[in-house]
Amino acid sequence: MKKYLIIAPVALAFIACKPQNPEPNASMGTVDATTFIAVGNGYVQGYMNDALYRGGQESSVGNILAKQFSLINEVSYEQYLTAESSLGTNFNGDARLTMGYKTDCNNETSLSPVRASTSGDASILGGSVYSASSPVQNFGIANADISFFVSPTFGSTNGFVERIAEDPFNQSLKDQMNQMNPTSYLFALGESQILNYAMSGGDNGTTILPAINGAGGNDFESFSQSIISGLENSASSGVICTVPDVTDYPYFNVIPWNFLDIDSADAALLNQLYQPFNPEMNFVAGPNGFAIEDPNAPFNVRQIKEGEFITLSIPLDSVRCYGMGSISPIPQEYVLDSAEVATIKNAIADYNQTINNLAAQFDIAIADIHGIYASMLNGVLYNGVDTNAEFVTGGFFSLDGRNPTPKGNAFIANEILKAINQKYGAKIPYCDPGDYISVEFP
Amino acid sequence: MRSLLALILVISGFTYGQGYQVNLQGQVQQGMGSAGAALPNGASSLFYNPGASAFVDHNDVELGATAVFGNVLFTDANNGENWRTNSPVGTPFAAYGLFKPSDSSKLRLGIAVYTPFGSTVSYEDGWTGRFALTRLELMSIFTQPTVSFQITNNLSLGAGIVYSYGKVNLQRDLPISFANGDYSNVELSGTGHGFGFNTGIYYKPIDVLSLGLSYRSEISMSVDDGLATFNVPEALNENFPDGSFASALPLPQVVTFGVGVTPNEKLTVAFDANYVGWSAYDTLAFDYENNTESLDDTKSARSYKNAVAARLGAQYILNEAFQFRLGFSYAVTPVQDGYVTPETPDNNRLSYTAGFGYSFLDKFRVDASLLFTKLERTDTNLETNLRGTFKTIVFAPGLSLNYAF
Numbered sequence: 001m002k003k004y005l006i007i008a009p010v011a012l013a014f015i016a017c018k019p020q021n022p023e024p025n026a027s028m029g030t031v032d033a034t035t036f037i038a039v040g041n042g043y044v045q046g047y048m049n050d051a052l053y054r055g056g057q058e059s060s061v062g063n064i065l066a067k068q069f070s071l072i073n074e075v076s077y078e079q080y081l082t083a084e085s086s087l088g089t090n091f092n093g094d095a096r097l098t099m100g101y102k103t104d105c106n107n108e109t110s111l112s113p114v115r116a117s118t119s120g121d122a123s124i125l126g127g128s129v130y131s132a133s134s135p136v137q138n139f140g141i142a143n144a145d146i147s148f149f150v151s152p153t154f155g156s157t158n159g160f161v162e163r164i165a166e167d168p169f170n171q172s173l174k175d176q177m178n179q180m181n182p183t184s185y186l187f188a189l190g191e192s193q194i195l196n197y198a199m200s201g202g203d204n205g206t207t208i209l210p211a212i213n214g215a216g217g218n219d220f221e222s223f224s225q226s227i228i229s230g231l232e233n234s235a236s237s238g239v240i241c242t243v244p245d246v247t248d249y250p251y252f253n254v255i256p257w258n259f260l261d262i263d264s265a266d267a268a269l270l271n272q273l274y275q276p277f278n279p280e281m282n283f284v285a286g287p288n289g290f291a292i293e294d295p296n297a298p299f300n301v302r303q304i305k306e307g308e309f310i311t312l313s314i315p316l317d318s319v320r321c322y323g324m325g326s327i328s329p330i331p332q333e334y335v336l337d338s339a340e341v342a343t344i345k346n347a348i349a350d351y352n353q354t355i356n357n358l359a360a361q362f363d364i365a366i367a368d369i370h371g372i373y374a375s376m377l378n379g380v381l382y383n384g385v386d387t388n389a390e391f392v393t394g395g396f397f398s399l400d401g402r403n404p405t406p407k408g409n410a411f412i413a414n415e416i417l418k419a420i421n422q423k424y425g426a427k428i429p430y431c432d433p434g435d436y437i438s439v440e441f442p
Numbered sequence: 443m444r445s446l447l448a449l450i451l452v453i454s455g456f457t458y459g460q461g462y463q464v465n466l467q468g469q470v471q472q473g474m475g476s477a478g479a480a481l482p483n484g485a486s487s488l489f490y491n492p493g494a495s496a497f498v499d500h501n502d503v504e505l506g507a508t509a510v511f512g513n514v515l516f517t518d519a520n521n522g523e524n525w526r527t528n529s530p531v532g533t534p535f536a537a538y539g540l541f542k543p544s545d546s547s548k549l550r551l552g553i554a555v556y557t558p559f560g561s562t563v564s565y566e567d568g569w570t571g572r573f574a575l576t577r578l579e580l581m582s583i584f585t586q587p588t589v590s591f592q593i594t595n596n597l598s599l600g601a602g603i604v605y606s607y608g609k610v611n612l613q614r615d616l617p618i619s620f621a622n623g624d625y626s627n628v629e630l631s632g633t634g635h636g637f638g639f640n641t642g643i644y645y646k647p648i649d650v651l652s653l654g655l656s657y658r659s660e661i662s663m664s665v666d667d668g669l670a671t672f673n674v675p676e677a678l679n680e681n682f683p684d685g686s687f688a689s690a691l692p693l694p695q696v697v698t699f700g701v702g703v704t705p706n707e708k709l710t711v712a713f714d715a716n717y718v719g720w721s722a723y724d725t726l727a728f729d730y731e732n733n734t735e736s737l738d739d740t741k742s743a744r745s746y747k748n749a750v751a752a753r754l755g756a757q758y759i760l761n762e763a764f765q766f767r768l769g770f771s772y773a774v775t776p777v778q779d780g781y782v783t784p785e786t787p788d789n790n791r792l793s794y795t796a797g798f799g800y801s802f803l804d805k806f807r808v809d810a811s812l813l814f815t816k817l818e819r820t821d822t823n824l825e826t827n828l829r830g831t832f833k834t835i836v837f838a839p840g841l842s843l844n845y846a847f
Contacts, residue, residue: 017814019515019833021524055623098621099677111677383518384573384826385617395617430521432570437619441675 026072029426031237032183033069036077037137038062039149039177039227040188040241041195042403043412044140045160046079049113050400051096052124052142052160053088057081059406059436062138064413065186071429079138080129080164082121089120091143091159096120097399099392099441105321111441113392113399125159128168135180136164139173142403143192143199146209146223149173174227181234186416187227187358188241188369190220190351194344195246195402201311201333202340211350221354228362237424238364239416242352244373247344250391251401252309252336259310260288260325270326278302290325292335301329309336312401365423367416380411382433387411395438406436462580462786463694463718465771466508466534467556469809469842473797474755475769477714479700480654482644484844485538488554488588491656491700492600493642495590496550498540506809506842507535510561512834514787518570519820519829525569532561536842548592554602555585559693563785572615574826575784576627582608582663582693586640601641606693608634608663616682620675630687630728632668636661638693654700660722664690670730681736688729692722707759712769714753720746720776742825746776755795765799767811775819782821787832789819805846813838 038044038061045052046060057063057079066077082088088096100114130136141148141160148161152172162168166176177185193209200206210219231238246252260283262270267283274281274291277299281291289303290310304310314334318324336344352370359366376396379388387408388394391401396408404412410433417428468486471478478490482497485504510532516525536556543549564577588602609632616626642656665688672682700714723746729739755769770793777788797811813836820831 017511017835017837018513018526019816019835021515022517022522025522101677381827383520383570383828429523432518432521432523434570434573434617435568437623437625438617440619440621440623442621442677 025427026429027427028069028072029421029424031069031420031424031426031428033066033073033075035137035180035183036066036069036075036185037139037177037180037182037231037235038065038186038188039139039231040186041140041144041192042142043409044186044188045138045142046140046409047142048398048400048403048405049088049097050090050094050398050403051088051120052082052090053086053096053121054082054084056088056096056398056406057138059409060138060140061188061409061413061416062140062186064409064431064436065416066137068413068417068428068431076134077138078134078136080136082124086121086124087117089122089124093122093125094120099399099439105317124163128162128165130164130166132166135166135176137180139164139177140188143196145196146189146193146220146227147218149189150223150226174230177227178230178233182231183235184237185231185235186239186241187224187231189224189227190241190243190355191246193220194243194347194351197347198246198252198336198340198344199311199313199402201335202337202343203333208343208347211347211354220351221358224354224358225361228358228364232362237420238362239367239419239423240355240359240362240364241367241416242355242370243348244370245345245348246402247309247336247341248373248377248389249402250389250394250397251312254312254391254401255310255314255319257304257306257308257310258287258289260290261286262288262326266326273327274301291327291329292325292337293329293332294337295332304330304335305338308338308341310334311336365419367419369412369415372411372415376408376411385434387433387438392439399439405438407433407438410436462559462561464510464532464534464558464561466510466813466838466840467536467558468504468538469506469508469797469811469840470757470767470799471755472508472811472813472838472840473767473769473795473809474712474757475714475753475771475793475795477700477712477753477755477769477771479642479656479698479714480644480652480702481700481710481712484846485540485552485554486536488538488540488552488586488602489536489556489558489640491642491644491654491698492552492588492590492602492640493598493656494644494654495540495552495588495600496548496592496598497644497646498550499542500846501542502538502540503845504536504538504842506537506840507533508811508813508838508840509533511837512561512563513836514563514565514784515833516565516569516571516784516787517831517833519822519831523570525566525571527563527565529561529563534558534561550590550600552588552590552602553586554588555583557581557583560608565784571784571826571828572625573617574823574828575612575614577611577613578785579611580608580691581610582606588640596646598644599642600644601639604638604640604659604661606636606638606661606663608691610634610665610668610691616672616674618674618678626672626674626678626682628673628682629671630668630689631671632665632687632689634663634665634690636663636693650704652702652704654698654702656696656698656700658696660695660719661693662690662722663693664688678736681734683732683734683737686731688731689727691726694722695719709759710757712753712755712757716751716753716773718749718751718776721748722746723776743781745778745781747778749774749776763801765801767795767797767799769795771795777819779821780824782819782823782832783826784828784832787819787834789817791815791817807844807846809842809844811840813840
């Protein structure tokens with residue numbers, strides 16, 4: 001009884017003695033996110049693991065931003081989610097990439113990115129799913145050229161454009177956005193202009209749209225001005241994103257330039273094979289630069305140098321078992337040579353200069369997405385987890401080696417929120433990247 | 443691919459008290475700010491100062507336990523999100539027996555069993571620091587056979603050998619996702635033991651004044667054959683093999699100087715100063731038996747510094763039946779900036795205590811005590827970059843039964 005008398009008041013006091021939550025300190029500042037529109041490429045769309053699929057869409061940068069806005073004022077955000085069970089699809093109809101087991105030409109089985117199925121979810125590219133009662137707010141389209149957004153005809157050439165377009169053949173996405181009278185927007189185009197060129201090895205007739213002064217107004221600045229000025233008609237806040245250095249993506253770094261590791265006998269053989277044509281080629285025991293095609297080299301062949309890149313699209317079995325890169329040079333479409341790298345680097349600098357000018361012209365926030373990607377080269381330590389640009393294990397890039405994971409998108413969204421908070425006197429809470437996954441393992 | 447999976451495991455350390463020390467070894471002392479090195483307070487003096495035990499003038503047996511309610515709130519400085527602990531109630535206990543071989547003997551023999559370090563801290567599901575810690579259970583039991591001897595009628599010495607046995611269970615998440623999106627986790631569990639000693643001098647120059655000096659040695663609790671259990675996707679089982687690990691946790695040495703003042707028969711005032719050798723906790727290392735390219739041995743800096751604590755308490759004897767006690771203590775944290783972890787979100791702490799005793803049936807006494815402390819620490823951990831504020835409230839009521847014969 002005595003014990004009971006002591007414990008009861010003690011227990012009551014205890015309940016009153018939990019630390020109290022601090023007063024919440026969040027505000028939208030001058031941002032009105034009632035009708036928020038996100039325009040951009042892969043990370044805005046939530047395209048990842050080389051596919052559009054539900055899990056990626058749910059952690060699109062557009063959706064993460066809308067979620068954070070909703071912590072203050074509930075806003076709706078429509079992005080036309082694919083089916084829960086969908087395998088997703090890329091532009092060619094392939095299913096999403098996932099970690100699985102792959103057996104190579106040497107009959108070695110290893111854990112590797114593989115397609116989740118032999119074919120993707122064709123229904124995703126099966127036409128417009130536009131609904132007038134809930135118009136789409138996510139205008140992110142991976143690898144889409146900026147011209148797709150200003151011209152009314154591109155719904156016929158790109159299934160992802162067609163999917164979200166109200167009238168794919170007669171109305172531009174730009175006009176579709178404007179008729180919604182957006183109150184705030186994210187503009188994150190530009191990356192695809194440069195990435196598409198880089199992914200094709202700078203070949204196959206691809207060029208990079210000039211940043212400014214293009215013939216007939218065909219340049220990044222003019223297209224951007226056309227889109228942004230439309231949004232500005234109704235929006236009171238906006239944020240624009242800089243373009244990352246795409247040559248840092250795993251897509252161009254997973255296979256190092258000097259990954260040709262051979263013994264002295266093979267080195268002698270390759271020297272015998274190539275030196276009569278290009279005496280500068282010299283193979284030694286150990287790691288060597290691969291043999292590549294180059295129309296400017298003697299007999300169109302030379303060794304790749306440091307600072308040049310091999311794309312992840314290279315057929316790996318050809319390299320492993322059939323002498324690609326050694327007895328036969330790697331075709332140009334899988335190689336970024338130093339001139340192409342320079343073109344890319346210059347374009348990134350020009351685009352980012354233009355993006356800075358656009359931010360000033362329209363007096364909108366500018367998010368240093370270039371900086372966020374760059375910080376991933378050394379890694380970012382956040383509440384016990386290091387996230388970096390390493391392929392598969394780094395956590396930032398998805399298995400396609402170019403689009404971020406959900407966790408990567410969380411870091412990007414936070415950088416955008418930082419820019420919005422600074423520009424518009426807002427205190428929108430940042431998301432916790434730990435709540436977003438990276439690569440999933442079987 | 444395996445070489446790409448070089449995920450370094452960094453595992454961390456421990457909870458409450460000052461650092462991970464728990465100063466709850468006797469209800470009388472707990473009521474008086476846990477001071478008592480200069481007081482022959484019955485059998486529990488075996489812990490506080492074995493030297494003083496020789497001046498306990500009867501056989502004495504004491505059994506007691508304390509319920510520790512600890513609540514931690516973590517506010518993430520990155521985004522203001524709040525996370526709480528849901529730790530179970532800690533129950534440190536102490537059992538003492540002190541015996542006088544004959545009526546005229548100047549010798550006392552004692553046995554003490556107590557739990558000076560350890561508790562369980564667990565954080566709510568999904569909390570942002572889960573890659574640093576989700577749950578830590580640390581338990582240690584010290585057994586101390588002791589001899590205490592009156593050299594003169596105002597000076598005594600005492601010493602005991604301490605055998606400690608401990609259990610540890612540490613869990614945290616790993617930033618590796620299963621196919622269903624769940625995170626992986628690791629559980630490290632093991633038992634350890636160590637030896638040390640507890641010794642003291644007691645001196646009572648005049649009736650109203652007593653002095654005490656005690657020294658408890660450092661004990662290194664070594665876990666030689668712990669078990670690391672990894673719950674990771676099947677494809678990575680080879681990278682993270684379950685297996686044995688070794689580690690060690692130092693339980694620091696403590697020097698205590700105590701003063702007791704008894705101005706009259708009813709009032710006793712006690713003051714203790716502790717100097718605790720926390721610098722022994724410099725590094726927490728885990729040595730895995732099966733290292734892989736993904737699983738390296740780890741060494742995490744803890745860099746604790748030696749720290750002092752001061753304790754002041756008083757007891758007032760109302761009548762033959764009732765005694766009342768009050769006290770407070772101030773402990774300087776051993777945890778430096780940059781080294782605050784979810785296991786030990788420590789800071790300088792002011793604790794308030796109160797207690798009372800009730801004597802009955804001539805030989806029995808019940809003692810109750812209550813401790814309250816509240817602290818706050820804001821830090822960015824250098825190893826994990828966990829950034830935010832820990833607010834802790836600890837509330838510890840305790841009860842003991844004493845039998846003197």
